[in-house]
Amino acid sequence: MSEKKQQVSRRQFLNYTLTGVGGFMAASMLAPMVRFAIDPVLKASTSGEMQPVVDVSEITTDPQRFEWTVKQVDAWYTSDVTHSAWVYKNEKDEIIPLSPICKHLGCTVNWAGNESYPDQFFCPCHDGRYFKDGKNVPDTPPNAPLDLYEFEVKDGTLYLGKPVPREGV
Amino acid sequence: MLQKMYDWIDERVDITPLWRDIADHEVPEHVNPAHHFSAFVYCFGGLTFFVTVIQILSGMFLTMYYVPDIENAWRSVYYLQTQVQAGQIVRGMHHWGASVVIVMLFLHTLRVFFQGAYKKPRELNWMVGVLIFFVMLALGLTGYLLPWDNKAYFATVVTLQIAEQVPFIGEMAKTLLNGDPSIVGAQTLARFFAIHVFFLPAALFVLMAVHFIMIRKQGISGPL
Ligand code: FES
Numbered sequence: 001m002s003e004k005k006q007q008v009s010r011r012q013f014l015n016y017t018l019t020g021v022g023g024f025m026a027a028s029m030l031a032p033m034v035r036f037a038i039d040p041v042l043k044a045s046t047s048g049e050m051q052p053v054v055d056v057s058e059i060t061t062d063p064q065r066f067e068w069t070v071k072q073v074d075a076w077y078t079s080d081v082t083h084s085a086w087v088y089k090n091e092k093d094e095i096i097p098l099s100p101i102c103k104h105l106g107c108t109v110n111w112a113g114n115e116s117y118p119d120q121f122f123c124p125c126h127d128g129r130y131f132k133d134g135k136n137v138p139d140t141p142p143n144a145p146l147d148l149y150e151f152e153v154k155d156g157t158l159y160l161g162k163p164v165p166r167e168g169v
Numbered sequence: 170m171l172q173k174m175y176d177w178i179d180e181r182v183d184i185t186p187l188w189r190d191i192a193d194h195e196v197p198e199h200v201n202p203a204h205h206f207s208a209f210v211y212c213f214g215g216l217t218f219f220v221t222v223i224q225i226l227s228g229m230f231l232t233m234y235y236v237p238d239i240e241n242a243w244r245s246v247y248y249l250q251t252q253v254q255a256g257q258i259v260r261g262m263h264h265w266g267a268s269v270v271i272v273m274l275f276l277h278t279l280r281v282f283f284q285g286a287y288k289k290p291r292e293l294n295w296m297v298g299v300l301i302f303f304v305m306l307a308l309g310l311t312g313y314l315l316p317w318d319n320k321a322y323f324a325t326v327v328t329l330q331i332a333e334q335v336p337f338i339g340e341m342a343k344t345l346l347n348g349d350p351s352i353v354g355a356q357t358l359a360r361f362f363a364i365h366v367f368f369l370p371a372a373l374f375v376l377m378a379v380h381f382i383m384i385r386k387q388g389i390s391g392p393l
Binding site: 037038040041072074075076077105106 | 239240326327330331341344345347348349350352354355356
């Protein structure tokens with residue numbers, strides 16, 4: 001607006017340039033380091049494929065714990081790890097494969113793990129409980145149902161994928 | 170001889186004022202336990218610093234044997250504890266010091282709180298102190314994983330689950346700490362080691378420097 005020419009003194013000019021150059025140098029130094037550090041967040045997750053777990057004929061209406069082993073690649077370290085699932089058939093003859101990982105703080109839950117609750121999952125760590133369908137019992141520490149594994153049945157064998165979280169009650 | 174060396178240096182770089190700034194100043198009567206025994210409550214900050222120095226030194230020496238790798242971490246700790254002369258003592262210092270430092274920090278905080286020493290003009294220093302407290306807790310937390318035994322592993326699993334509970338950014342924060350979206354393993358240990366040994370101590374040094382400079386600038390708060 002004003003007709004007056006904006007005068008930039010030598011000192012100001014020098015300040016701007018030095019700040020600019022310094023900022024640029026700092027940014028170009030830090031950018032690769034930050035990108036390096038946050039890489040795990042940005043890496044596309046390699047979702048494991050389905051793994052054969054058990055013969056469908058072995059699945060009963062009572063939850064049973066089945067284990068299977070997968071080759072796990074942890075960056076530069078490869079190992080065999082064992083996963084497990086509580087699997088049963090409900091009244092509608094649907095297969096329900098539940099993750100045994102407690103939704104409170106990650107302990108392992110057991111079916112009928114507490115004599116007082118023979119038809120619930122029980123977590124020994126803080127007395128968390130879940131109904132048979134994996135829904136958490138209100139007023140116990142967990143605040144969400146047990147994860148449900150992705151699954152499919154091929155040639156009479158149950159294949160399990162990764163555990164999928166469900167909405168809390 | 171020593172005096173001569175000191176003089177030689179002092180003549181050239183004039184270190185006496187520096188030295189005076191750091192150590193040569195009056196301790197007010199109300200914080201001197203020799204005058205009022207109850208003044209021992211003023212010692213907790215200094216004790217925190219003292220234990221911190223022990224932690225830094227013992228930690229430096231521990232890394233001479235310790236290896237942050239999931240195959241060897243536990244074994245290296247076992248080795249330094251059982252095969253290395255005084256290994257138990259050095260590891261013991263670091264292990265117990267980690268708890269003592271939190272206790273001292275807490276007592277120091279209580280003293281400052283109940284004496285109202287955080288009030289104007291020292292609010293800023295209180296905030297810096299709180300940051301130091303957080304950094305210390307984080308140091309304890311990351312250090313806990315390093316022996317890579319069962320207790321360490323499952324404590325970390327729980328820690329990560331807690332981090333995951335943070336609204337919105339929880340999952341990212343967890344992956345960032347963990348190094349992997351789901352596996353608590355090789356990358357987790359390497360990360361925790363780096364954080365424990367480089368990042369947090371760097372933050373701690375800066376904060377402590379600020380904390381102490383402010384104390385010197387503002388002086389100790391007056392008697393109650
Ligand atoms: S971890 Fe299962 S109840 Fe706390």
